[in-house]
Amino acid sequence: MKKIIGFIALMLLISCSNDDAEMVAVDNPEIALNIPADFPEVNSFVSLNKPTKYGVALGEKLFSDKRFSADNTISCSSCHIQANAFADHNAQAIGIDGRVGLRNTPSIQNLIFMQFYNWDGSKLQLENQPLVPIITHEEMDSSILEVIGKIENDVTYKELFRKTFGDENITPERIYKSIAQFEYSLISANSKYDKVKRNEGDSFTIEEAKGYETFQQKCASCHSTELFTDQSFRNIGFPVNTNSNEAGRARVTGLPADFMSFRVPTLRNIEYTAPYGSFGQFPTLKSVLDYFDNGVLEADNLDPIFKNNGNRIPLTEEEKTNLIAFMKTLSDKEFVK
DSSP: HHHHHHHHHHHHHHHHEEEEEEEEOTTTBOOOOOOOSSSOOOGGGGGGGGBHHHHHHHHHHHOOOOOTTTSSSOOHHSSBBBGGTTSSSSSOOGGGGGGSSSOOOOOOOOGGGOOSSSSSBBBBSSGTTHHHHHTTTTTTTOOHHHHHEEEEOOOHHHHHEEEHHHHHOOOOOHHHHHHHHHHOOOOOOHHHHHHHTSSSSSOOOOHHHHHHHHHHHTTTTTTOOTTTTOEEEOOOOOOOOOOTTTTHHHHHHOGGGGBEEEEEOTTTGGGGSSSSSOOOSSSSHHHHHHHHOOOOOOOTTBBBHHHTTTOOOOHHHHHHHHHHHHHGOOOOOOTTT
8 A cells, every 4th residue: 555655646746847848738639730741741849849729729819919029019910910921011020119120020831840940040949939029129129027927917818828738827938839839830731732733623824834834943943842942041142131130041050151041931822921032122023033033142152053053043024924923823812811
């Protein structure tokens, strides 16, 4: 009997010492994600924080809470707007008091498959990303402890934290995990392109089909996989952001070879995410293609695709029109509703 009592006591001690990863309420099931078979593997960290029914609901509520900013005017959803594929139409992100950020707001879609986050790939784990806008002066200019102080007595939050993690304790780690769970659930894979590929009755127009052909010839080496990005970092000779804080991927690696290199953006839902470029250099898709055609800026680390081809990707006006028509087939209308 003493051995049994001792074993039970040991189990209770072990249970009490488990971290948040183990404290998931038994009535909080994992949600079924629609992950297409031909998409890349999910980020390895997802297995440590799988999206759950209440975790996603909590994350969505946190994502839209303006109390995350110092003056209670800016939430994550203020810049990441669903109608814009969770981006916005500003050249550079706008924070509290109209402060202008360093870079263009990236879209939030298919993050569960990404291996790097932010334009410079500074984060490898999505759970480590939410703190960045909270503490950045040009964005929310707050702190996670200040945020917790604002929401810790909110009855709705207490209930959601209990349903998600097993008790009402609000911690930074739980906030980050919940937001990440919501973002992991944002999968876009139901565009016209996807329906054509799945033989669901849709078919490309002549322009779209020609655009797809041009895309495969001149764009697919960078915008590859079903994410339409190879997730690499490249300097493609875009006009340079002269802000002294900007160095692209070199901000992370410290390597001159990475200067002004940025993560190749996905082309999914590109129709909704203008302006384009790391700091919104281009107002339209046509202006991007015109720039490629006319010639990009020279740089020692200019991507070989340009450097070996006279610093340009030659395109006829017809090819540009057709390419844009094809890129619009990547628009997922249900995703942006």
